[in-house]
Amino acid sequence: MAPHSWIIRVYNMPTQKKKLEFKQGRLPSKLRDRLADFVRKLYGEEFIDLIPVNLKYVCFERDLCLIYEKPLRGLDNLTVLFNAPWIAIYVNKHVLPSIPLVARIYREKGVRAAIVVKEQGVKAFLYGNDILVESVLKKIPPDKGVYTVIDGEDGEILGFVEWSEKKKVYVNLYDIGLFLRKLG
Amino acid sequence: MNIDIASVYRDIYTTPTQEAVELALKYGYLPYMVQRYIDMLGLNNTLKLLEAFEKRVKPVVRTNTLLIQPRELKKRLEKLGFQLEEIPWSRESYWVVSQPESPSIGATHEYLKGYYYVHRDATSLIPVYLALHEYSGDVLDACAAPGGKATFTAQLLHDKGVVYANDLVLYRLKAVIGHIARMKLNNIIVTWSDARKLRDKLKKRFYRVLLDAPCSGEGRISVDPGRKTRTSLLDLAIMVKREIELLYSLADLVEKNGLLVYITCSIAPEENEYVVNKVLEARSDLEVVEPPLKLFNYAKGLTEYRSLKFKDELEHCIRIWPHIHGLFGYTICLLRKRN
DSSP states (O other): OOOTTOEEEEOOSGGGOOEEEEEEEEOOHHHHHHHHHHHHHHHOGGGGGGSOSSEEEEEEETTEEEEEEOOOSSOTTSEEEEESSOOEEEETTEEEEOHHHHHHHHHHHOOOSEEEEOHHHHHHHHTTOOEEGGGEEEEESOOSSEEEEEETTTOOEEEEEEEETTTTEEEEEEETTHIIIIIO | OOOOHHHHHHHHOOOOOHHHHHHHHHHTOOHHHHHHHHHHHHHHHHHHHHHHHTSOOOOEEEEOTTTSOHHHHHHHHHHTTOEEEEETTEEEEEEEEEOOSSSOTTSSHHHHTTSEEEESSGGGGHHHHHHHTTOOSOEEETTOTTOHHHHHHHHHHTTSOOEEEEESOHHHHHHHHHHHHHTTOOSEEEEESOGGGHHHHOOOOEEEEEEEOOOOOGGGTTTOGGGGTSOOHHHHHHHHHHHHHHHHHHGGGEEEEEEEEEEESOOOGGGTHHHHHHHHHHOSSEEEEOOSOOSSOOEEOOSEETTEEOOGGGGGSEEEOHHHHSSOOEEEEEEEEOO
């Protein structure tokens, strides 16, 4: 993602002595295309329409950006940083659908491309760790190598993993605990 | 609205008595603050207030009812070793009475999954209940960070309105966005602006505006004792000027018959009744109204303080006193835009 709008602020108040790297802008079309490809591959062509055309991003670190739809009107003179629900995330060079977007797809079509995980695996995953094969209760097709992680206890979507043939684990791509770890 | 800091300073200036100086030394406060407490409450209640500030308030867990029912959350947290107590006037919230050594209340898996928000104290729930009583529609939270009120408002509105959460401090907005994503809320827009400039930047008008103004935070001394000495009288005058400017300018964003909720985590009349009175003197289109909901017995706003006389309607403001209510010191005034 081109860092074309980095802004660094240093606040002078005693309680605000913090540097922050931050950028935002319109999402490059190639990244939107990558997201659309991902959704097509895992969930089907019919869900491409759930990805809005006018997407923006906000990054608080070089490798963590949230992607959201540009609000419709009345806010042109304001700096909009975020619009919920978020649509996708850019993390460690991956563009992945947001948890709300996947939840919406699952509501319409049922759960797809997912692993259902035991309590111990969930706990490790929410702290940013990978998931061991022993922690997987169930794998739900299609088997494309990338899966959403579902809590076996309450059915909540927790993030994404990718199977690593080399390490023989499900590598954490992002988990919902990331927001506390990275954004505070 | 042009506010002269020197005139504010003259209005709020006081020379502490020997009694105030001695108490200030004993409890570690700036003398003018203790003089203020004596002037408002008398000596006995000042002592009770100073003692109350020495006690820790209980943090509050507010259930994200969009994801889990309060009783189910309570059961899960109690299983982890937390002891929770119901808050009689908030069906989705609990006081955290005791905690295990690990995990902390802000590090459980239930927290990571967005099942709840942790408030430092229950007072910040009150303005949201008051603002949303018999209301659905969009809400502006003009100084929204760290996001407790904005996320609660979004949760209560759900699909019946959008929350516009604005703040000036970027790194605090980062945390707001983190909470929104974690809690899976789908009706918040986050903007970055000086709230005083919103009236020029926003085309939209609102029937509900929350202004939790940046203030001395004097009501939060129990969790941040540094506030006993952080704000000199001159600093206070500068804050008061900003608070007047904020309230005055945000009134332009309120639709006719809409409510502007002015909130501070301060018990200083200078930051509350004085501010609201100044704005009422400058604008005839606002009136202070009674709270639409009685969650518990609130204390009334002040209509006079030292030599200052405020409009009678200021008594409709709500004061939360640490020594009476066992909560943070807090002041809330509901201003209705006249038709």
